[in-house]
Amino acid sequence: MTDRLYYHDSFLYAFDAEVREISHDPRPALVLDRTAFYPTSGGQVFDSGVISTENEQLKVVEVAEAEDGRVVHYLEAPPKEIKPGSKIHGQIDAIRRRDHMQQHSGQHVLSAAFVRLFNLPTVSFHMGDDYCSIDLDAPNLTRSQVEEAERLSNEIILENRPVDIRFVSRDQASKLGLRKLPPAEHDQLRLIDIRDFDLTACGGTHVSQTGQVGCILLRKIEKVRQGWRVEFVAGQRAVATARRDFTALTESAGLYSAHIYDVPQQVRKSLEEIRALRKQREESLEDLAEAQAAALLLETPEHNGRKLIVRTFPDRDMNSLKLLAQKLTRLAPNAIALLAAQSPQPALVFAQSPGQPFDMGALLKQTMQKLGGRGGGSKDFAQGGAPNAEALAAAVDGAAHNITM
């Protein structure tokens, strides 16, 4: 078992140790007799850093815990000179460690706040690269509960309470009223004691005074299978997140020439305007299609009692094409419309007034075979898309010839 130096001092960023094992499969890795590197466990992610000798420097890219209690340091590249028995110097990334301490200690404070205020226990903790989250065993969670827990947590942080590490036996621990008692694995338990606020068993790295957490900012809440997930950020992460929010909000406000607090109102107004304009546009397109259909019918002579309208438009979307076909076949009882558009997407719509004898679906399929496109429809209405616009007009003319008028 590796002697874990961080158990006693979370602020130990550099240490000396001896190499016990080197392995290469599947990745180069070292096991030491003692380490300050934290391996991923209990929701907290691993430390990174450097393991070095006088002649060699190895980057530690991941640290994991083996089942037998050894801490495995995964390396970016295999060691050249370092071998079992070598004396090494370990240096962990202090900024990353400090961030993890802030998030993890912040989590203890926050979990205790939810218990003290609303009797809502934490069932799991997740630490990500951007934010952290706890899952609460809670049937419900309101905005005001979230705000209250955030306020109490920040008060405890501001009071700068001592955070002590204590080692006790399982028997002793069971009498202390811990917030969380881990499953029976070890006889000795490591307790994290936030004075007069929270006592819990944990193997992670924590600050020594709550003030070092800096602050805690609660973010999104979300219903999950076993309760509610609360996202949060602490310390420098909270400041960085608030900075990012402010930048995004300022940019949005700039687009509206508004104050940042007026952005939601401005967005609401814009959405209402868009909705109204969309409705107006639909009505205008209907009117336009109807007028165009009427004009086309007027200029098309009847042949054998029917009007055949054949048109290829350079620029018209599928919806406008369909709309025009609908209007043509509804305004006149004897219309056959063979319409095409070259862009934005090469498209075809074939339609006939109800009661006319042709089969638009079959005619479109036949035309599509020539064009190499896909489409289909019913006897009275069919639509399809072609891969390119070049042969479109000729294909529509060909379809017109196929209709015996």
Ligand SMILES: [Zn+2]
């Ligand atoms: Zn902890």
